Amino acid sequence: MGIKNYLIExxxxxxxxxxxxxxxxxxxxxxxxxxxxxxQGDLETGLPTAGLTHEHHIWNIQKVKCLVANHDEKITFFCGGSRNFSKFIDLFDEVFILDIDLETLKHRLDQRPKDEWGSKPSERQLVIKLHQTREDLPEKAIIIDATQPIEKVVDEIIRQIKI
Structure with missing residues (x-):
């Protein structure tokens, strides 16, 4: 997709x-x-699994590799969360982590539609735990303050890649 590829997590x-x-x-x-x-798949084998669980929310590694290998675009951004990011993170030129404070997180969770992941009490508790522990996020990344208006968040990401 891009000559330069960026992950936003x-x-x-x-x-x-x-x-x-x-x-x-x-x-x-x-x-x-x-x-x-x-x-939804197994973290090690990539084989599909039944049921919707956070631990099995993975990306198709072959699709990621194919998209990164295509250089039709100058820049491509990959946006989303994946529990198997460690298997393809080295393909990206830079990684950004969107970060918000706990109060903002709770407010946004309150606004989630009832059919979206994170709206159920058990899912909400897991999101808050993951926010506090950061255990599901890449360690080496540029932190972006995502409490700002969306235009400013994207401006900061663009500024960081020095276009």
């Missing part, structure tokens, strides 16, 4: 989908990872 409700939409609106190549690459 974060826990649920940090704004990954909204950032992706804004990047597309601005004319950038952006992939909605949770829509276009994600499925």
């Amino acid at each position: 974060g826990v649920s409700c940090t704004g990954k989908t909204t950032v992706c939409d804004e990047l597309i609106k601005r004319g950038y190549q952006a992939i909605h990872g949770d829509r276009e690459l994600a499925y």
Whole structure:
């Protein structure tokens, strides 16, 4: 997809989908990872698993590799969360983590539609735990304050890649 490829990660409700939409609106190549690459699978084998669980929310590694290998675009952003990011993170030129404070996270979780992941009490508790522990996020990344208006969040990401 891009000569330069960037991963935008974060826990649920940090704004990954909204950032992706804004990047597309601005004319950038952006992939909605949770829509276009994600499925429920085994972390080690990649084989599909039954049921919807956070631990098995992974991206199709072959699709990621194919998209990264295609250099039709100058820049491509991959936006979304994946539990198997460690298997393909080295393909990206840079990784960004959208970060918000706990109060903002709880407010955004309250606004989640009832049919979206994170709206159920058990899912909400897991999102809050993951926010506090950061155990599901890449260690080496540029932190972006995602409490700002979306335009400023995307401006900061663009500034960081020095276009």
